[in-house]
Amino acid sequence: MYQLNTHASFDSAHFLAGYEGKCSNLHGHRWKLSVTIQKEKVEQQGQTRGMVVDFGQLKDKVKEIADEFDHALIIEKNTLKEKTMEALKEEDFRIIEVAFRPTAENFAKYFYDCFKQSGYDVSFVEVYETPNNCAIYGE
Numbered sequence: 801m802y803q804l805n806t807h808a809s810f811d812s813a814h815f816l817a818g819y820e821g822k823c824s825n826l827h828g829h830r831w832k833l834s835v836t837i838q839k840e841k842v843e844q845q846g847q848t849r850g851m852v853v854d855f856g857q858l859k860d861k862v863k864e865i866a867d868e869f870d871h872a873l874i875i876e877k878n879t880l881k882e883k884t885m886e887a888l889k890e891e892d893f894r895i896i897e898v899a900f901r902p903t904a905e906n907f908a909k910y911f912y913d914c915f916k917q918s919g920y921d922v923s924f925v926e927v928y929e930t931p932n933n934c935a936i937y938g939e
């Protein structure tokens with residue numbers, strides 16, 4: 801089995817609603833999204849002969865997903881008052897509402913599903929919130 805890995809980063813702000821401690825405050829991270837895909841055999845012909853997929857293709861997909869979340873304020877749906885949301889939107893902040901608590905674990909599963917939907921056979925996705933801490937999701 802071959803495995804291929806690449807990563808991209810994005811800078812964003814979030815907070816953990818219902819968390820007792822510093823992470824309930826609005827704060828930022830340089831998130832690192834790392835994906836590992838797998839395949840039994842490498843391509844036998846053409847441009848990608850000897851490759852699982854072209855690194856360029858995989859890198860573009862990882863960057864596309866990371867860029868969606870770059871320089872944004874990530875908010876779990878229904879965790880802020882309506883008037884707060886309105887005020888933030890009035891300021892034209894880039895806000896991304898997600899249906900899950902924005903933890904490294906939930907992001908890892910979310911990104912895993914994104915890559916899977918794009919047709920990749922994903923081994924696992926790693927999401928680093930800090931250089932030292934990472935959540936991994938695989939099936």
Ligand SMILES: Nc1nc2c(c(=O)[nH]1)N=C([C@H](O)[C@H](O)COP(=O)(O)OP(=O)(O)OP(=O)(O)O)CN2
Nearest residue numbers: 815816822823827902903904905929930932933935
């Ligand atoms: N299992 C998880 N635990 C925590 C998560 C998470 O996503 N999964 N997230 C947080 C907070 O977002 C927090 O910002 C990160 O906390 P911490 O790892 O303590 O990060 P610091 O920036 O404070 O880094 P240190 O350099 O270690 O101080 C909390 N827990």
